[in-house]
Amino acid sequence: MYLHRLELRAIGPYPELVTIDFAALAASGVFLLEGPTGSGKSTIIDAVVFALYGGLAGEGSTHDRLHSQHADPGVEPFVELVFETGAGVYRVRRTPQYDRPKQRGAGTVRQQASAQLFRLAHPADAIGEPVSSRIPEIGLEVTRVVGLDRAQFLQTVVLPQGEFARFLRSPGEDRRKLLQSLFGTQVYDRTADELAARRRAVQAEVEAADARVRDALARFAQAAGTAADEQSAADDHAVADEHAVSATLHALQAAASEAVTRRANAVAALDRARAHEQDVAARLAARDRRAALLARRRELDERAPRVAAARERLDLAERAARVTASADGLDAARARAADTAGAASDLRRRSGIPDTADVVARRADVATCLGAVRHLVPVEDTIAGRRRALADAAARAGRLAERIRELDVALEARPAGRTALVEDARAAATAASDAEAARAETEQVRQLRADLDARDASVAAVAAAEPVVAERRRRAEELLEAERSLRARRIAGLAGELGAALEPGNPCPVCGAVEHPAVAVPQSDHPDADSVEAAAAATRAAEAALAEAATDLAVERAALERLRAAVGDTDAATLAERAAAAAARLRTAHDAAVHVAELEGRRTAFDDETRALEREHHAVQADRAVLVATSAADEDRLGQDAAAVADAVDRAGELLAAPWATTDQEPDAGAGTGAGAVPSLRAAVEALEALVARADAVSAADERAAAAARAVLEREVEVARTLADHDFDSLETARTAVLSTEQASALRTEVTAAEREHAVVEAGLAEPGVVAAAEDTDEDLDAEAARAAHRAAVEQADEATRAAVSATDRADASARCATDLDRAVRSRDALSARSRAVVRLADVANGAAGVNPTGITLGTYVLMRRFEDVVAAANDRLRGMLAGRFTLETSDEREAGSRARRTGLALAVHDHSTDTRRAPGSLSGGETFTVSLCLALGLADVVQAEAGGVSLGTLFVDEGFGTLDPETLDDVIGQLARLTAGGRQVGIVSHVEELKQRIPERIAVRRTPDGGSRVTTTV
Template sequence: MRPKNLTIHGFASFRDEVEIDFEDADLFVLSGPTGSGKSSIIDAMTFALYGAVPRYGKQATTAIVSKGRNEARVCLRFDAGGKEYTATRVVRMLSPERATTKEARLEQGVQVLADSTRDIENAITSIIGLNYEDFTRCVVLPQGEFQKFMHANPAERQDLLISLLGLGLYEDLRREASRRADGHRSEFEIAQRRLEEDYQGVTPDALKRSEEVLKALKATQLAAAKAGDELEQLRDELKEIARKSETLATQSDIVAKLRIPAAATVAAGQLDEANLKVDKLAEELKKVRLERSALNEERQELPDRGDLKVQLSRREEAATVAAQLVELKADSKDGKTRLETASEALAQAEDRLTRSESDLRSAQNRHQAAHLARSLVPGEPCPVCLQVVVDLPDHSGTADLAALGEVVKKAKADLKAATDNLGKIEKSAARSEARFQEAEKRFKDLAKQLEKTPELEVLAKDLARVDDLDARVRSAIASEGAIERKRQVAQEKAGLQAGMVVAAWEKWKEARGDASRAGLDPPDRVEGDLLASWKGLEQWAIAAAKRLRPKLDALEEMRRSKQAEMEGILKGLKESLARTGVEVKEGENPIGAVQSAYAKAEKAAADLQAQLEKACQLQDRARQEDSAGRTARELSRLLGAKYFEGWMIKRALKALVLGASKTLRELSSGAYSLEVGDQNEFVVIDHLNADERRSAKSLSGGETFLASVSLALALADQVAELGVRGGANLEALFLDEGFGTLDPETLDTVASALEELGAGGRMIGLITHVQDLAERMPVRFELYKEGNVSSITKMAV
């Protein structure tokens, strides 16, 4: 993998978009003060490819997003295997504690190779040849770790080598093998325990004995089947005997019960008597109805009783009105007389009132003149006539006004009384006249209505005759009803008697039908004679009963014989079953017992066969678990540090030193090479000093850098051989020089070594904060940081 271009936005301290061009940068340096973002460049490349950063792990995506930004975007364009690819990832913040990968895409030109986090990681691993763990160990070389590795003691070096090469996997495999060995041992013990507890006695010998029992029971079952056939035939014969016996018993029961019912004798005798009574009452009813018919004809010749009553009532009313008319005429005449008298009295009262009122006015005038006269003065004018008064007039004879007022008052009272009396008399006279007129009109109307009506005596006689005929008709109707009710009762009784006769005939038919259905041949009825029919059937039944008895006795004897034969067969079968060990319980069918015993034995043999197969399977499983457990235990032992891991570390150390020694001779112009000493320590061979062998700890600072770089490159070059997941053709390496300061001599050595590495066609990137070393590189990426924001500038020599 060789990076060509990297674009970062919102990633770590690179809040703003930064684009880094690696074209023509075979040897370059990332320089800047501590914390300026040098390592974040490598982190961005790793994240673009694998979606993770070594410092934060695969899950801590929130840490890579710049403070104050909602998302981080990284886009890496790189070459691998002669082809150009572009890997892009975008992380979006969901909350201060959560983030998600919004976009993950791998492209080759315009073709999208992967568009999900899982697919892009698998594709990158396939294209580059390194998974995430191998990439972080081989592409970014921890120079400081290899310096420690070179100076460490054997135990520390072993731990460092395990860490650098990822050989801890073999310890994981050893633990897994040990765990599986324990699991197989546990399964083996469980299988053994089940064999002892659940399958004790489940052996081939036990199965053989079970099959022998089954064979013996099979023979017994065949014998039982033969006996069963014989018994079945006897049962069929007994069924036929039982059927015939049942038929004869039914016939015997029928003829034994076939006797003349008492109701038949009574019904036959009483039916004629009831019919005679019905006929007699029918004749009486006919006679009464003829009488009633004659009365009705006679009655129809007379007027209607209601009309007679109306006419009689009108005659009586006319007589009453005539008598009232005389009285009312007298009252009317009397009223007129009293009215005339009252009118005269009223006229007289009005005249008296007129005279009294006139007298009172005259007296009042005189009194007024006398009053005025008292105010006259002789010689002065009169206030009324304006004449001069000569003499004073004399008014000494003035009447008493009070007395005259009383007279007027009384006259008014008399007038009112006369007026009231006249009004009353007028009303009374009007009423009398009205009653008279009304009575006169009613009398005229009645007289007109009665012009053609017989006289009162004739009407009374006709009404009496009608009442007599009506009473006689009612009496005839009552007699007719009484006779009809008696006839109905007699008819109902005759009907009951006829029903009893019909029921007796039905009984006869039922009895004869029962006998016929039972296979007998009873006699036919005597037409129209119930008692004769019953007597013939009864006599036939008595004779039939005598014939059936011997037949029943013969069938019973045959039944006992067949039953004894059946019991003999069953007894012999039970004895045969007892000899084969089959127990027959009281009341149990022997054939069923042997079939049940055979079925149980057959099931027991099948169950034993199945258990034996399961036991064999369990034994095989136990052997497999034991074998697998032993294999896993041995694998765990061999993978231990004493065996495989130790051998692997020695092999890896030897290959690592061999590759590092070759690189060191090239970087040191043939001056130095490396070997592993007898105590697994690193030994430097000084070829310029007669191949002197001395400890690697004796190397100067520059020499130490060359040796550690050689070890780092050996790891990168030989990762396919030394690692556990294969390797790749590494086209770019990034070195973390790991020195705080460099003296001039070391600086020259390091610079020369890096130039040698860069000339080999591989991209070499150096991460350092040592400015003197950075200035010696042909391409320099200077990083700056203002506040929390980093920026970068590409500089070429």
């Protein structure tokens, strides 16, 4: 990733717009970001990290330091960065959360953070293609295109202050957590956990398989009827002997086959006995049936003449019945003809109609008139109601006009009332706008009160810590003096100690002589080396306790100074007054806000009422207009309909005045009246309909009389033909031959019963069994012997069936259980074979002592290999620095003084000048910086390789180069220059004066008189 351009405004100490062209600065590979301490160098790096990830570079940094305190509060702070990766060129712009002044009224309002991401065609593209404006989406997209998250970015691109030594000196467990987050090796820990879970699962499956083998063996023994060996069943690897199981199954199957054969023979004998018994019984029944049938045939032969006479008499009666039926129809037709002729004559006489032709002509005239006026009857019925409706409509139109005038008056008064409500709401809103300022004042008073309380507590803490420091200082001085005294006494008595160690004949370790004429004797209170070392240890412990107490006191004093600066001259009484005033302002603003809401509700209700009045006004106007228009149209149609009804009444009256229509011969038909006497069109229509009905009745009576006369003629012809067809010479002869219903039923029953009985007897005698029964004798038909043989065969068959079923069931059950047993054993063996690999792999991955002697888990092993790559990369750079004196070494042992578990990530420094291994904490300041920088650069190289070949084109080093001597500084600059050979841009953040002479391209940060900072770029 390469940085092209950075712009920022109102960020940190920079109130004005700052633009940095990294592409131009990094043309030579290395550039310097220099300036006094606290001028804002780290803020530029914070701006880069904030633009990309929305966070800051330094550990523990907060977003409060982003918004510049030197800029105008109304100026929007922002950071904009143009960068390039393998995925393309992008521009990201972010604004942090900040408080801006309200647009109306006093106080501030919290402005939320925002972000925008654009994809550019080239670094100078000023517009670009929008990618997203949502902060979460931008964070994911930046991580994707850069290839690093924020933690990896800070370890590979931006190396902030304090991060070098922390990684070098941290214990192995802390390194494990950091490396795990950088290299993403959590998957290996999850793999080890998954393998452990699978190990437990396969062990449970193996135990379940053993249980299934024991259960299958027990079920086989139970099915076979033998006793299982409990010890063999309990053993995880012991199963039933295959040959014994096979032999048992063979014996059971042989016994079952033999029992099945016996059952088949017994069943065959039973079938033969049953068939013989049934044959004997059937032949006996056939012989008895033949005798009964012969007796019934003799009875039928005796009744045959009487049945034949009855059949002949029934035939004669049926022919006579058909003749008499036709005669009865003729008599009925003659009676109907006489009745219809009399009725037609009587109806014509009463109607005054002389003949049928006159009836047809007059009916046509009346029907034509009816068709022309009948549809006006409903119109006549509505005329009175329509006249009343017109009067009602006129009255309603007057009422609607009066309502319109009332609504006009009400609507004219509405604007003045709304204006009064709006003015009241505006005044209340002005009073409520002070709420935000009052809350800010309240929060400030609360914070000051908390700082005032904390200041009092800090004064007490400083007062308590000072005696502790004095006491520990006195104690440390006493122990130091005691140690010095012991060392002086030990040095003074060394001669006696050496003399005590001399032996005659041995050379003196001082002068080399073998003679010792005056051997010094050690004093009685001479201290030994252990006493001196114990005094030194006590002195170091006292000094450590003193340093700890002094540190605590310094922290408390710094906190006290900070609180004093924050509180100033403020006292509790002043804070109480300010709090009361702020609370009063807040209550007043709250009451005004409540009143604003109430007025707003009243205004909304007032507007709703106004709109309701307007809607009613429009509706009333529309109703009145529709009513007036409808009434006019209805009045016109009413006049037309009344004229049409009057014409229809006159036309009907003319027909009703005719002489034939005014007859008085039919009282129930309604008397006709003259034209001048018709009361209404409905009455005239009813009179005309009565005339039509009277004419239709006369015509229908004439038609019925003619039809009855034709029917009489047809019946006479039919009776003559029927007499000839059935051989009767007269109608009287036929009537004599007719039988009553009871007589005919009795004769028919007798004939039918005789015919049915004869058919049954003949069919029975023709049956094969009955025919064969004629030849059977009593000796051939012994039923008792056949039944005895059948019972004996049944008993034998039942016994053989029970034995066969029992043997077959036992053999089948044993075979199924043997199959289950074999399947369970094979499944257990296969599962055991598969589980061994899973168990061993899980034990190796989780560091089980019996399988993995090192005790290092899979995740830790992977991190060890990655850490070895990091150390190798660091040593490659470290060989060219500090005269090649140091190299880094890894170890899987616990680090000195650490109680943590073995991580395999311990780190030691090999000092080649003394050929010893040293702890990283024993290095000096410059050595620590150099070794830490090499380690950080090596970590960056490995992370870059592990991240899929991410291109890290720009690198920032923010660390104190002032701890290096000139020679070491040359080595470090040379190593950083090696990075630029591969196309990297390296930015060094430092205030060391010597670097200005070595690096011409620089970004200079200087403070301004008003408290802010400015940036000057030199290319």
